Amino acid sequence: MMNGLIHLLSSHGISHDFIIKAAFYSTAGLTVLFALSVVLSRNIFHAAVYLAMVLLGIASVYLYLDAEFLAVVQVLIYVGAIVTLFIFTVMLTADIDTGPISGMFRRISVSALASLAIFFILAKVITMTAWKVAVPAEAAVSLSQLGKSLMLQYALPFEVISLISLAALIGAIVIGKAEKK
Amino acid sequence: MIPQSHFLLLGAALFSIGIFGVFTRRNAIGILMSIELILNAANINLIAFSKFSANPDGSGQIFALFVIAIAAASAVVGLCLVISIYRNSKTILVNKINLMKW
Numbered sequence: 001m002m003n004g005l006i007h008l009l010s011s012h013g014i015s016h017d018f019i020i021k022a023a024f025y026s027t028a029g030l031t032v033l034f035a036l037s038v039v040l041s042r043n044i045f046h047a048a049v050y051l052a053m054v055l056l057g058i059a060s061v062y063l064y065l066d067a068e069f070l071a072v073v074q075v076l077i078y079v080g081a082i083v084t085l086f087i088f089t090v091m092l093t094a095d096i097d098t099g100p101i102s103g104m105f106r107r108i109s110v111s112a113l114a115s116l117a118i119f120f121i122l123a124k125v126i127t128m129t130a131w132k133v134a135v136p137a138e139a140a141v142s143l144s145q146l147g148k149s150l151m152l153q154y155a156l157p158f159e160v161i162s163l164i165s166l167a168a169l170i171g172a173i174v175i176g177k178a179e180k181k
Numbered sequence: 182m183i184p185q186s187h188f189l190l191l192g193a194a195l196f197s198i199g200i201f202g203v204f205t206r207r208n209a210i211g212i213l214m215s216i217e218l219i220l221n222a223a224n225i226n227l228i229a230f231s232k233f234s235a236n237p238d239g240s241g242q243i244f245a246l247f248v249i250a251i252a253a254a255s256a257v258v259g260l261c262l263v264i265s266i267y268r269n270s271k272t273i274l275v276n277k278i279n280l281m282k283w
């Protein structure tokens with residue numbers, strides 16, 4: 001359907017490149033807007049839903065970077081598992097409508113100034129650096145290639161990650177267990 | 182073709198929004214959400230560098246996978262701690278949790 005749409009638009013004189021660019025920049029802008037609503041919304045439940053939208057937007061940004069597997073993993077793990085966990089925790093604790101922010105005007109303004117300063121420094125550095133663009137990637141990294149390097153080159157970190165997951169699992173059970181009175 | 186710097190700018194914007202959230206949120210769950218934003222910004226950068234590197238062998242994507250795994254583990258443990266704190270002190274507002282303050 002997407003291909004048909006692109007074909008229809010390009011028959012009206014809109015180039016393929018333009019469509020891709022327009023889709024990317026609107027996705028990126030929406031993602032940033034949703035991220036702002038995550039940190040600014042008063043209701044923490046709404047923030048969790050906005051977080052799901054941000055993560056979906058980031059998954060579609062991964063598609064532009066030829067990382068289809070990462071996009072699927074992002075949707076499965078983040079949107080499927082982590083956001084669900086967040087919503088469960090919001091439901092299990094009170095204080096849903098706590099107000100976004102600490103209420104102190106000075107603290108908010110100082111934090112806004114600090115994060116804006118960080119953003120402008122990063123943006124300045126990014127735009128000033130002359131990135132050497134390699135050959136326009138002819139072939140995306142294939143899934144089997146990813147799996148091979150995960151099992152060969154990065155076998156040790158992979159095992160460490162599985163240990164960490166196990167530790168997190170056990171730790172979560174131990175911490176979350178209700179104490180016997 | 183979208184230039185590399187635009188992906189990096191998106192990552193920088195998400196990172197600073199996450200920093201702002203960590204600074205200003207009162208709710209412990211909100212702070213964890215902002216940390217997730219920061220980790221995702223790092224992931225965007227990793228994958229962008231992986232795509233535009235001279236020898237794309239997918240290392241950046243593997244690192245991003247590891248970051249996702251760590252983020253999942255940290256979210257699980259963090260949310261468990263939040264529930265445990267709520268059970269003990271009936272609040273998750275970080276400015277009211279002062280059990281260890283003298």
